[in-house]
Amino acid sequence: MPPAPSIAGSAFEVRTSVIDFTLTDENRLVQQSVRAFAEAEILPHIREWDEKGEVHREVFERMADAGLLGAPIPEAYGGAGMDYVSFAILCEELERADTAFRVVQSVHVGLNSLALLQWANEEQRRRWLVPQARGEKLATFALTEPGVGTDAANLQTTARRDGAAYRLNGQKIWISLADLADHFLVFASVDRAKKHRGVTAFLLERGMTGLTTGTLHGKLGIRAGNTGLINLDDVVVPEEHRIGEEGEGFLVAMSAIDQGRFTVASGAVGLAQACLDASLRYAHERRTFDQEIGKHQLVQQMIANMAKGIEMGRLLVWRAAWLKNQGLRNTRETSLAKWHATEHSVQAALDAIQIHGANGYSNEFPVERYLRNSKAAVIYEGTSQLHTLIQADYALGYREDRPLRCEAWPAQGWERGNPRRDGVARGS
Ligand SMILES: Cc1cc2nc3c(=O)[nH]c(=O)nc-3n(C[C@H](O)[C@H](O)[C@H](O)COP(=O)(O)OP(=O)(O)OC[C@H]3O[C@@H](n4cnc5c(N)ncnc54)[C@H](O)[C@@H]3O)c2cc1C
Numbered sequence: 001m002p003p004a005p006s007i008a009g010s011a012f013e014v015r016t017s018v019i020d021f022t023l024t025d026e027n028r029l030v031q032q033s034v035r036a037f038a039e040a041e042i043l044p045h046i047r048e049w050d051e052k053g054e055v056h057r058e059v060f061e062r063m064a065d066a067g068l069l070g071a072p073i074p075e076a077y078g079g080a081g082m083d084y085v086s087f088a089i090l091c092e093e094l095e096r097a098d099t100a101f102r103v104v105q106s107v108h109v110g111l112n113s114l115a116l117l118q119w120a121n122e123e124q125r126r127r128w129l130v131p132q133a134r135g136e137k138l139a140t141f142a143l144t145e146p147g148v149g150t151d152a153a154n155l156q157t158t159a160r161r162d163g164a165a166y167r168l169n170g171q172k173i174w175i176s177l178a179d180l181a182d183h184f185l186v187f188a189s190v191d192r193a194k195k196h197r198g199v200t201a202f203l204l205e206r207g208m209t210g211l212t213t214g215t216l217h218g219k220l221g222i223r224a225g226n227t228g229l230i231n232l233d234d235v236v237v238p239e240e241h242r243i244g245e246e247g248e249g250f251l252v253a254m255s256a257i258d259q260g261r262f263t264v265a266s267g268a269v270g271l272a273q274a275c276l277d278a279s280l281r282y283a284h285e286r287r288t289f290d291q292e293i294g295k296h297q298l299v300q301q302m303i304a305n306m307a308k309g310i311e312m313g314r315l316l317v318w319r320a321a322w323l324k325n326q327g328l329r330n331t332r333e334t335s336l337a338k339w340h341a342t343e344h345s346v347q348a349a350l351d352a353i354q355i356h357g358a359n360g361y362s363n364e365f366p367v368e369r370y371l372r373n374s375k376a377a378v379i380y381e382g383t384s385q386l387h388t389l390i391q392a393d394y395a396l397g398y399r400e401d402r403p404l405r406c407e408a409w410p411a412q413g414w415e416r417g418n419p420r421r422d423g424v425a426r427g428s
Pocket residue numbers: 107140141142143144147148149150151173174175176177222227376379380381382383384385386
């Protein structure tokens with residue numbers, strides 16, 4: 001039986017720090033500029049795009065022009081060197097407008113570019129990370145398969161050695177940006193009997209023979225975003241496209257997901273904030289029984305629950321950001337932030353519709369879109385059931401974080417002022 005975890009040794013140990021919730025000038029600048037971007041580029045069109053299921057790649061191009069596709073990537077690799085609180089604010093503001101535009105942060109930045117920063121070698125970072133961080137190439141992350149989601153160690157896509165290359169065969173499904181991306185971080189097994197120890201990561205490029213993509217239609221939400229599939233039909237992948245060692249792919253995927261979940265959690269706070277904003281507006285305007293509905297205590301209860309859940313979510317996200325800024329492991333804290341924020345955002349969207357009455361049931365108001373969008377986030381990047389198990393396992397001492405061969409990078413600004421980070425492994 002594993003030893004009972006002590007409070008001092010747990011991930012929730014209080015680390016020495018002065019807690020300061022004041023936003024820095026940089027945090028505020030990011031908030032203002034991303035909000036302005038969303039108000040100009042997304043909000044005037046989103047109802048129509050959502051209704052028609054239209055994906056507008058030019059918005060991603062404008063995000064690239066605004067430096068939003070490499071925000072937390074160090075300047076040396078073409079990014080903006082942003083700290084993780086700023087990055088959380090960026091994701092929150094994008095999803096406050098629409099989930100589809102936060103999703104690009106999750107897959108292009110969180111799951112792909114930050115994984116390359118952590119696990120790719122220098123040559124690979126120059127070749128793939130730099131154009132991604134500059135927004136010249138769009139990237140995604142392909143783990144899920146038709147038969148495998150939560151049980152990701154059980155991948156059926158195979159990578160068979162063939163001289164100095166691998167041959168990849170299989171299918172990936174439910175992949176965000178599948179039909180738009182230029183680069184794909186694909187996971188395949190070199191030996192299925194080895195389960196997670198056989199999983200290996202590869203960076204594939206559009207145009208490789210045997211790699212084709214398609215779009216999934218009929219989604220409940222995120223209709224302004226592309227979700228699709230990738231077919232791998234004997235794709236010859238030179239070994240210099242392998243990210244990390246053979247059999248190290250599961251660790252690459254899980255550390256990438258620590259970054260992706262952070263963007264999902266931050267975005268869910270933004271979606272819940274949008275629910276609250278819409279509900280406050282409506283509660284002041286709509287009158288029943290000779291008073292605005294905001295005066296009714298049962299409406300106030302829904303408003304108060306929204307405000308409570310948003311604040312809790314934001315605090316959990318910012319704690320994860322504080323750990324990330326220092327390059328410290330944050331799997332437990334990020335999972336908790338993602339679990340809480342996404343579950344809360346679904347409830348916030350349900351309550352926002354309730355506050356709007358029949359009007360909430362129509363796309364004349366944005367709250368029905370918020371509900372349809374919110375539901376995906378309690379499924380991807382770990383279902384709520386998986387996060388329940390993760391939190392229980394940490395609490396019971398059944399799970400602990402082991403050091404990785406390549407640790408996550410601290411935020412650029414933090415690294416400059418923090419000699420404690422010297423000597424941390426930075427990939428091969
Ligand atoms: C809009 C959207 C975008 C996505 N984008 C991407 C992407 O870009 N890249 C990518 O790789 N994937 C992506 N996904 C896929 C997503 O990560 C998976 O859907 C998710 O991991 C769940 O897998 P699954 O759908 O196969 O469900 P399953 O694993 O089949 O689970 C089905 C149900 O069983 C429950 N369950 C499973 N195992 C357990 C257990 N041990 N204990 C208790 N309950 C359990 C689950 O919680 C769930 O309720 C996306 C999904 C959506 C909806």
